[in-house]
Amino acid sequence: MEERISVVLASGRKSSVYIASNTSELSARLSSYGANVLWVMDEHTSQLLRPLPPIHVILEAGEPSKNWRNVEIILRTAVQEGLARDAAFVGIGGGVLCDMTAFAASLFMRGCSLVLVPTTLLCMTDAALGGKTAIDYMGGKNLVGTFYPARDILIFPELLKSLPEGEYVNGLAEMLKHALLTEDESLYRTFLTKKKNILDRDPVLLRTLIGLSLDVKAAYISRDPEEKNGIRQALNLGHTFGHALESLGGFRSWSHGAAVAWGIGRALEAGTMLGLTEPRFAAGAQKLLAMYGYDMDYRIGRGEWMQFRQNILRDKKKEDGHVHFILLEKQGIPIRRMVDEQMIQALVISPPLKK
Amino acid sequence: MEERISVVLASGRKSSVYIASNTSELSARLSSYGANVLWVMDEHTSQLLRPLPPIHVILEAGEPSKNWRNVEIILRTAVQEGLARDAAFVGIGGGVLCDMTAFAASLFMRGCSLVLVPTTLLCMTDAALGGKTAIDYMGGKNLVGTFYPARDILIFPELLKSLPEGEYVNGLAEMLKHALLTEDESLYRTFLTKKKNILDRDPVLLRTLIGLSLDVKAAYISRDPEEKNGIRQALNLGHTFGHALESLGGFRSWSHGAAVAWGIGRALEAGTMLGLTEPRFAAGAQKLLAMYGYDMDYRIGRGEWMQFRQNILRDKKKEDGHVHFILLEKQGIPIRRMVDEQMIQALVISPPLKK
Numbered sequence: 001m002e003e004r005i006s007v008v009l010a011s012g013r014k015s016s017v018y019i020a021s022n023t024s025e026l027s028a029r030l031s032s033y034g035a036n037v038l039w040v041m042d043e044h045t046s047q048l049l050r051p052l053p054p055i056h057v058i059l060e061a062g063e064p065s066k067n068w069r070n071v072e073i074i075l076r077t078a079v080q081e082g083l084a085r086d087a088a089f090v091g092i093g094g095g096v097l098c099d100m101t102a103f104a105a106s107l108f109m110r111g112c113s114l115v116l117v118p119t120t121l122l123c124m125t126d127a128a129l130g131g132k133t134a135i136d137y138m139g140g141k142n143l144v145g146t147f148y149p150a151r152d153i154l155i156f157p158e159l160l161k162s163l164p165e166g167e168y169v170n171g172l173a174e175m176l177k178h179a180l181l182t183e184d185e186s187l188y189r190t191f192l193t194k195k196k197n198i199l200d201r202d203p204v205l206l207r208t209l210i211g212l213s214l215d216v217k218a219a220y221i222s223r224d225p226e227e228k229n230g231i232r233q234a235l236n237l238g239h240t241f242g243h244a245l246e247s248l249g250g251f252r253s254w255s256h257g258a259a260v261a262w263g264i265g266r267a268l269e270a271g272t273m274l275g276l277t278e279p280r281f282a283a284g285a286q287k288l289l290a291m292y293g294y295d296m297d298y299r300i301g302r303g304e305w306m307q308f309r310q311n312i313l314r315d316k317k318k319e320d321g322h323v324h325f326i327l328l329e330k331q332g333i334p335i336r337r338m339v340d341e342q343m344i345q346a347l348v349i350s351p352p353l354k355k
Numbered sequence: 356m357e358e359r360i361s362v363v364l365a366s367g368r369k370s371s372v373y374i375a376s377n378t379s380e381l382s383a384r385l386s387s388y389g390a391n392v393l394w395v396m397d398e399h400t401s402q403l404l405r406p407l408p409p410i411h412v413i414l415e416a417g418e419p420s421k422n423w424r425n426v427e428i429i430l431r432t433a434v435q436e437g438l439a440r441d442a443a444f445v446g447i448g449g450g451v452l453c454d455m456t457a458f459a460a461s462l463f464m465r466g467c468s469l470v471l472v473p474t475t476l477l478c479m480t481d482a483a484l485g486g487k488t489a490i491d492y493m494g495g496k497n498l499v500g501t502f503y504p505a506r507d508i509l510i511f512p513e514l515l516k517s518l519p520e521g522e523y524v525n526g527l528a529e530m531l532k533h534a535l536l537t538e539d540e541s542l543y544r545t546f547l548t549k550k551k552n553i554l555d556r557d558p559v560l561l562r563t564l565i566g567l568s569l570d571v572k573a574a575y576i577s578r579d580p581e582e583k584n585g586i587r588q589a590l591n592l593g594h595t596f597g598h599a600l601e602s603l604g605g606f607r608s609w610s611h612g613a614a615v616a617w618g619i620g621r622a623l624e625a626g627t628m629l630g631l632t633e634p635r636f637a638a639g640a641q642k643l644l645a646m647y648g649y650d651m652d653y654r655i656g657r658g659e660w661m662q663f664r665q666n667i668l669r670d671k672k673k674e675d676g677h678v679h680f681i682l683l684e685k686q687g688i689p690i691r692r693m694v695d696e697q698m699i700q701a702l703v704i705s706p707p708l709k710k
Contacts, residue, residue, distance in 0.1 A: 011366045011502070011581060068423070079493045082669070110487065110500045111581070132465065138434045145465045146501060147366070226366060226466070314437070 001025040004155075004211055007218045009131045009225040010147035017129060017214055019207055020156040026117075029154055033115060036087045038078050040101040045092045045119050048159075055081045059097065063251050066096045066136045068144075074104035078112075088113035088151075094120035094167075095127035095256075099145070102133035106148030116150040119159050121171025122257060125178070125213045128153045130221045130235075140314055141243055141251075147226045157206040166255060168201065172292055173257030175209060177237055177264060178216035180285055183332030187212045191288060234334035237326040238263030241348065244311035248304055261294035266347050270339050271327035273347075278330045285328075299350035308348060309341070356380040356509075359566055362573045364486045364504035364580040372484060372569055374562055375511040381472075384509055388470060391442045393433050395456040400448045400474050403514075410436045414452065418606050421451045421491045423499075429459035433467075443468035443506075449475035449522075450482035450611075454500070457488035461503030471505040474514050476526025477612060480533070480568045483508045485576045485590075495669055496598055496606075502581045512561040521610060523556065527647055528612030530564060532592055532619060533571035535640055538687030542567045546643060589689035592681040593618030596703065599666035603659055616649035621702050625694050626682035628702075633685045640683075654705035663703060664696070 005017040020026040039053045042061040046052065057077050059070050078087065089112060091101025098116045105114040118128040134145025160168065179187035190209060191198065197205050217235065224231035242263030246254050254262075265286055271277030290296045300308055315323050325339045339347075360372040375381040394408045397416040401407065412432050414425050433442065444467060446456025453471045460469040473483040489500025515523065534542035545564060546553065552560050572590065579586035597618030601609050609617075620641055626632030645651045655663055670678050680694045694702075 068427075072423075075499060076493065079495060079498060084670075107499045107501060109498060110489065110502055134465065138431065140434065143434060143464060144430060144462045146462060147465055 001029055001154075005129075005214050005218050007129070007222045009149035009221060013131070013149045013151070015129060015131070015149040015151065015153060017153045017155065019211060020154060020158075021207070023156075023158070026154060026156045029152075030090070030117075033088050033090060036083065038074070038081065038083060038087060038089050040074055040089060040091045040093075040097065040104075042093045042097050045097070048092065048119075055083070059100070061093070061096070063096055063136070066100055066134075068135055068137075071100055071104045071107070071135060074101065075108055078104075078108050083108075083112070085109040085112055088115055090115040090117065092117040092119060093123075094118065095123045098123050098128050099132070099134050099142075102131075102148055102150060103135060103145055106133055106146040111148065114148065114150045115152045115154065117154045117156070120163060120167055121160055121210075122167070122174055123171075124155045124157070124160075125171055125210050126174040126217065128155075129214055129217055131225065139247070141247065149225075155210060157203050157210060160201055160206065161203075169293060170255040170257030172198070173261040173264075173289075173294065175213045176289060176292065177235075177260060178213040179288075180264065180328060180331060181220070181234060181237060181334060182216045184212075184216075185331075187216070188288070188331065191292075195291060230336055233324075233336060234326055237328065237334060238265075238267055240312060240315050240323060240325055241266040243315065244308050245300070245348075247311040248300065248308055258294055261289045261292075262296065262298055265289060265294075265296040267325060267327050270325065270337075270343065270347055271329070273343065274327070274337070274339075276335065276337070277328055281328070281330045285331075300348050302349055305345060305349055309344075312344065356384055359510075360484075360569050360573050362484070362577045364576060365502035368486070368504045368506070370484060370486070370504040370506065370508060372508045372510065374566060375509060375513075376562070378511075378513070381509060381511050384507075385445070385472075388443050388445060391438065393429070393436065393438060393442060393444045395429055395444060395446045395448075395452065395459075397448045397452050400452070403447065403474075410438070414455070416448070416451070418451055418491070421455055421489075423490055423492075426455055426459045426462075426490060429456065430463055433459075433463050438463075438467070440464040440467055443470055445470040445472065447472040447474060448478075449473065450478045453478055453483050454487070454489050454497075457486075457503055457505060458490060458500055461488055461501040466503065469503065469505045470507045470509065472509045472511070475518060475522050476515055476565075477522070477529060478526075479510045479512070479515075480526055480565050481529040481572065483510075484569055484572055486580065494602070496602065504580075510565060512558050512565060515556055515561060516558075524648060525610040525612035527553070528616040528619075528644075528649065530568040531644060531647065532590075532615065533568045534643075535619065535683060535686060536575070536589060536592060536689060537571045539567075539571075540686075542571070543643070543686065546647075550646060585691055588679075588691060589681055592683065592689060593620075593622055595667060595670050595678060595680055596621040598670065599663050600655070600703075602666045603655065603663055613649055616644045616647075617651065617653055620644060620649075620651040622680060622682050624702055625680060625692075625698065626684070628698065629682070629692070629694075631690065631692070632683055636683070636685045640686075655703050657704055660700060660704055664699075667699065 001018045003016045004019045039056040046058045089105040091098045116128045118124040131147045131149030134142035137143040238260040242259035246259045268282040272282045322338050356373045358371050359374045394411040401413045444460040446453045471483040473479040486502045486504035489497035492498040593615040597614035601614045623637040627637045677693050
């Protein structure tokens with residue numbers, strides 16, 4: 001299996017991305033990690049490995065399980081099984097499971113080896129690469145975590161065949177975000193012209209798209225592995241608005257992808273209002289997102305504003321008490337700007353009737 | 356206040372060590388961190404700050420409090436006070452408090468700024484510099500943690516005046532270890548010739564000794580910030596034996612320093628038995644350690660061996676199931692070796708009567 005992407009991240013750790021084209025390629029790679037391995041799966045992904053490996057943990061799936069209690073289950077098992085610093089943790093699952101496994105790996109004996117096998121499109125195309133690990137804390141998403149890149153990321157697009165439709169569309173949003181964040185036209189154009197093949201999950205096309213999407217991410221994170229100089233923050237496009245919306249719905253009403261797509265729409269509109277974003281580009285991008293079924297016209301109710309505002313203010317991207325947003329000048333040219341509270345309100349609240 | 360040492364550590368983070376010679380120097384520096392600060396203290400060190408700063412946490416002192424529950428108290432306070440990624444955590448206390456504050460700082464929003472004000476000799480001369488953060492877990496010391504160097508380390512030797520005698524001697528052990536780990540004679544010679552002044556805590560002499568001791572540590576850690584290439588492991592001299600002894604006594608019977616001094620003695624003897632250590636150097640070093648009151652002749656009981664052995668096997672420094680020890684060829688020349696189980700037994704168990 002060939003290395004598709006190699007990128008040097010936090011603490012000089014190298015992450016290698018491999019895209020497997022068949023089961024035996026994937027199995028061969030997994031076997032190569034030897035016996036000194038703790039396997040972390042959820043109820044669903046544990047079905048993929050039969051028989052179950054000797055040292056394993058099976059966690060509950062879903063965002064509510066992304067907490068310290070589950071990280072502790074991983075750590076406790078590692079200690080009980082007598083694993084040492086030279087062990088590897090292999091996480092097989094979606095973003096929640098990969099984030100938790102990576103967080104635990106970063107903490108166990110101050111860091112052991114980490115391999116991620118993402119099983120959702122969102123995780124393949126975004127979460128698994130980049131070294132951000134986290135748990136949710138006190139109602140805040142990813143408030144506690146570390147930067148700890150996986151040594152290997154093994155992607156097997158075949159797994160997407162059985163992914164529920166909602167989960168699949170969820171992942172497309174981050175790919176679309178990457179399409180907007182690169183000046184290279186290929187990803188954007190493919191989304192524009194191959195909607196049917198993409199929604200049909202054409203495996204050959206998906207290999208290409210996942211690779212292109214990760215290329216965009218790799219370009220940003222390699223220049224700013226620990227989000228220190230502002231470059232990596234461009235990847236937060238749509239996320240400050242999106243997180244606030246997810247949080248408003250208690251992380252149940254909105255999928256991450258749908259919320260981010262909506263947030264990108266808000267950022268495009270903010271940029272247009274501020275005269276920073278090319279109006280033609282903004283309109284095209286909004287249309288592209290709508291084409292994949294995202295609700296770009298959604299607005300929150302007036303009564304929800306105070307909570308939404310509080311969610312925004314709690315954002316990690318805050319500096320000196322001000323929240324910064326990623327906007328786009330045009331395709332591939334992000335800029336970071338403070339957006340004034342009144343404008344945020346105008347962007348997210350339903351206009352009064354008859355206006 | 357002048358920067359005494361500057362060293363680039365994990366993730367390219369720079370740690371600066373400042374040694375204050377009076378209270379106003381220290382206060383001026385502390386005020387410079389502004390309002391966006393969470394102060395972490397224990398019951399004792401909180402007496403040093405009057406009035407207490409607005410955002411603070413006061414934790415219980417002592418090794419048993421080095422657990423996740425207390426790290427959570429720090430994190431929760433930071434979230435409740437609305438701090439963001441640009442906040443600083445300032446930890447004022449001994450090794451336990453500094454390790455926990457640093458661990459929490461490394462996790463909050465994936466890492467905020469960290470300042471340490473060590474108040475014990477052990478922490479001034481060793482723990483505060485180097486970026487190792489941790490909590491104890493399932494009976495194992497420092498099993499869970501991160502590498503996260505403090506931005507600033509503020510040392511005020513004046514604080515040592517009120518340190519209990521046992522705590523003071525505890526810290527001398529790590530300085531003696533540093534004296535053995537450098538070819539530069541100055542630290543070793545000062546210990547040999549100025550015992551009275553050292554035990555009297557002569558402040559001018561202490562400034563020099565703490566600086567020299569940190570120079571030795573800085574030289575090792577700067578070449579291997581995350582303990583990856585074996586260089587930094589030299590600083591574990593005496594620690595594998597020492598930790599196993601501390602753990603045997605439930606971390607109550609032995610202070611860390613006394614256990615480490617004993618462990619250095621065991622390592623010197625191991626090296627001599629293996630023909631690796633210069634016998635004259637080993638004898639001199641044992642004598643120097645004994646001179647400062649450490650019990651170099653202590654041996655564990657036969658009935659304690661199985662537990663001691665298990666403690667050794669649980670050591671973080673294990674690789675492929677084998678525990679490696681740091682031995683010394685001569686002053687300043689450490690080597691890493693596997694020591695066979697029978698030899699470990701011979702080194703730590705009381706000889707049978709009349710042998």
